[in-house]
Amino acid sequence: MKRRTFLAGTAATAGLAASGAAFAADVTKAAYIYVGPVGDMGYNYQHDLGRKEMEKALGAKVKASIVENVPEGADAERVLTQLALSGNNIIFATSFGYMDAVLNVAKKFPKVKFEHATGYKRADNVATYSARFYEGRAVIGTIAGRMTKTNKIGYIASFPIPEVIQGINAAYIHAKKVNPKVEFKIVWVSTWADPAKEADAANALIEQGVDVIMQHTDTTAAMTVAEKKGVFAFGQSSNMAAAGPKAQLTAIVDEWGPYYTDRVKAVMDGTWKSMDTWGGIAAGMVTFAPFNKDMPEAVAKEANDLIATIKSGAYKPFTGPLNKQDGSVWLKDGEVADDGVIAGLNFYVQGIVGDIPK
Amino acid sequence: MDLSAINPLVLIASLMVSATPILLAAIGELVVEKSGVLNLGVEGMMIVGAICGFATAVETGSPLLGFIAAAAGSALLSLIFAVLTQFLLANQVATGLALTLFGLGFSAMLGQGYVGLKPPSTPTLHIPVLSDLPVVGTMLFSHDLMVYVSLALVAAVWATLKYTRVGLILRAVGENHDAAHALGYKVIRIRILAIMFGGACAGLGGAYLSLVRVPQWTEGMTAGAGWIALAIVVFGSWKPWRVLLGAYLFGGISVLQLNLQAAGLKVPVQYLSMSPYLITILVLVIMSANRSRAALSAPASLGRSFHASH
Known part of the structure; x- marks a missing residue:
């Protein structure tokens, strides 16, 4: 032409x-x-x-x-x-x-x-x-900390972007708060959706004693594995109860x-x-799937209370005292992280083992 | 770091599961390439197998029928490739790539109604005595049927190629199709059968993914496994046992690197993520380092179209 x-x-x-x-x-x-x-x-x-x-x-x-x-x-x-x-x-x-x-x-x-x-x-x-997915992560972190028996929580992470790191930190902080013995095992799969890899990661975590799995990837593969192996997991973005009716404790549902x-x-x-x-939760953009029937009432109540305080604005998930992974001070007692820092979050809080891929 | 958290027995058991889809697809592609045909559509055939197997297993409630349907569906798909390249003499590379693209789209369409469903579970075999052995029992003898089928296929392909007349004819067609034709062998027919065998194997591999390894249907769930299978055939220099080694190495290191991450190994994640690819290629290349012998192992007519009037 x-x-x-x-x-x-x-x-x-x-x-x-x-x-x-x-x-x-x-x-x-x-x-x-x-x-x-x-x-x-x-x-x-x-x-x-x-x-x-x-x-x-x-x-x-x-x-x-x-x-x-x-x-x-x-x-x-x-x-x-x-x-x-x-x-x-x-x-x-x-x-x-x-x-x-x-x-x-x-x-x-x-x-x-x-x-x-x-x-x-x-x-x-x-x-x-x-x-503000991390508000949801704070809630599931609390539930995970209460529900784990082995004190090992697995986390399937996708890419080291602020959104994912916020999630890991928020979940860890709140799991630790209710269960000081809790330990996070984080696996980076470098994909948003590869069912085989997500399933392998879930298997690897379960083999190492993890009994509650969180994921920041998109498919239901990990939930399927959790159901099969009889451990708990949280749905990501959507209610994944169909893939794991017994396994899903709740899910963070994006609206x-x-x-x-x-x-x-x-x-x-x-x-x-x-x-x-x-x-976040207050705006109705972050909601939750119905809680698992096997979740003790006390745990469900604690989770609902946390949801309520976040919703009312009385509590922010990133509130000091919090240290960075290297032990330096991030937030002083009562200090609340500002949105700019949260939006660009690129470090773990103290207690998380491992490095963020660079 | 707590390496003691990694249980080598469980690790070997999961590497076998993780490697089986690639192994099945690779052993099929090996036969195809031995017959002198390069089919780059493995990924497409795998994913069509994944959905055919999944849909059939869900509808009938039988994983076995699922696997059979997967093999049949993918063999049928490979027939498109066979007709295009063997009768219409289309370029094999381009046709293979098109087959992959077609397979990915076609499977997505077939799978529309199957998202979020659960397939019937594939039982693990309980072999008397063997499964109850300590150590090896959990490691090697507590799998589902398909793991053993894949191993048996490798042995069968090896024995057929090496010791039987059929194998000799197949290799002859792949090495020099003109000579094979002059001897009176039906080059096109043999190649079509080989292509369909490759399709069926890829289909089984795909179905293993959607019925056992994950088990669920998600669009694009093969996520490149077909390409890995193709690479393993080449790096395994077209030898069945090396293909087995390559597939298990790749599957094993894929699983191991996730375990190492979970155990908190102090190595940057990027290196762990690339390790399955690097190590598999490295090991297979070193094994095939003898150049004169390596050159011999590639079928001489690989990728060339055959027409009887030549």
């Missing part, structure tokens, strides 16, 4: 797109990209539930599309560009690793709104949003629906602004 015909063709397409937009001005197009399959029954599944809730709330005024299994990196940029070109008004990029791709593409399409989950870089048309509805509505109303949203 000659360059001139190509340009003419592009212009014609652009013109068509413009006229199409004029006709369909009352329909807002929203797109979502996911790092894994929506069938992971975890993180991506939960985002897609949020998308469906948003569609239900806004009805015919919105048209949403999704792209699954988009790798973080160059591919993400290609997919985002494609979505922007195809006339989407707002695009949700739901994984941390899409960060730079989102900013690059957003620069080229100033009229399209972008929303990046769990990231920290913003622009005029790029907003960020995340949930994205209200947020997605608000943001798409803001685009419709023309009130959309770039901002950072970081909601």
